[in-house]
Amino acid sequence: xxxxxxxxxxxxxxRDLGGLKTxxxxxxTSGLLLRSANLANASRGDMETLxxxxxxxxxxxxxxxxxxxxxxxxSIPGVAVRHIPVFSEQLAGISHEKGTDxxxxxxxxxxxxxxxxxxxxxxSCRRSLGLAAACVMEHDFTSGSVLWHCTEGKDRCGLLTVxxxxxxxxxxxxxxxxxxxxxxxxxxxxxxxxxxxxxAGRPANEAEMVRDVFLARESYLDAAFSAIDEHYPDMDSFLxxxxxxxxxxxxxxxxxxxx
Numbered sequence: 001x002x003x004x005x006x007x008x009x010x011x012x013x014x015r016d017l018g019g020l021k022t023x024x025x026x027x028x029t030s031g032l033l034l035r036s037a038n039l040a041n042a043s044r045g046d047m048e049t050l051x052x053x054x055x056x057x058x059x060x061x062x063x064x065x066x067x068x069x070x071x072x073x074x075s076i077p078g079v080a081v082r083h084i085p086v087f088s089e090q091l092a093g094i095s096h097e098k099g100t101d102x103x104x105x106x107x108x109x110x111x112x113x114x115x116x117x118x119x120x121x122x123x124s125c126r127r128s129l130g131l132a133a134a135c136v137m138e139h140d141f142t143s144g145s146v147l148w149h150c151t152e153g154k155d156r157c158g159l160l161t162v163x164x165x166x167x168x169x170x171x172x173x174x175x176x177x178x179x180x181x182x183x184x185x186x187x188x189x190x191x192x193x194x195x196x197x198x199x200a201g202r203p204a205n206e207a208e209m210v211r212d213v214f215l216a217r218e219s220y221l222d223a224a225f226s227a228i229d230e231h232y233p234d235m236d237s238f239l240x241x242x243x244x245x246x247x248x249x250x251x252x253x254x255x256x257x258x259x
């Protein structure tokens with residue numbers, strides 16, 4: 001999967017879902033479905049690459065209004081932007097992505113498997129994720145690619161990616177492997193915070209908790225899958241009944257993306 005990494009100067013954790021195989025033997029077309037961390041620090045070169053090489057035509061920002069105000073994305077001419085926050089402002093405080101100061105992280109650290117369960121059981125979160133998924137699915141891909149992101153490109157971005165890949169009938173093992181790729185780019189940052197907490201005289205278990213919020217863990221994804229399996233007979237039911245995605249949108253998406 002390493003060849004799906006997108007090489008940018010200042011945009012982190014960016015990759016293309018193209019090349020992944022479905023259970024029916026189809027392949028996701030490259031250059032159309034992009035995921036990343038936030039675009040606040042996107043360089044001019046990055047923006048030109050998105051426009052020239054990927055014909056980017058839509059961005060879906062999954063962050064709250066407060067997060068967007070604190071770190072606004074770079075503006076890319078000719079690209080439509082949809083703001084679809086997964087969390088309400090009231091729920092945003094449980095996400096580690098709210099801040100990056102190590103001392104604050106210790107106060108905000110949730111049990112992240114609980115956060116993932118929340119995103120698929122909370123009505124507001126599900127409606128937002130469904131809206132974001134439909135926004136991707138109903139896109140006119142002849143006009144170019146779609147990119148979605150949160151802050152780190154891990155949790156909210158990761159779960160939307162799970163939904164989209166599931167709709168395309170990609171098996172859970174490949175979905176899991178894509179999710180865990182985040183660790184290849186986030187591990188140095190995670191280790192930095194781990195060392196900062198230890199240097200502040202805090203116990204090792206606290207340092208490990210801070211480190212882990214920047215990493216993708218299988219247990220987090222398992223928590224989401226378990227919650228889906230507990231409440232819905234299959235993934236299609238979750239997409240249609242849990243996320244309120246129109247059935248026609250899923251079929252259109254498959255026709256547009258797979259070959």
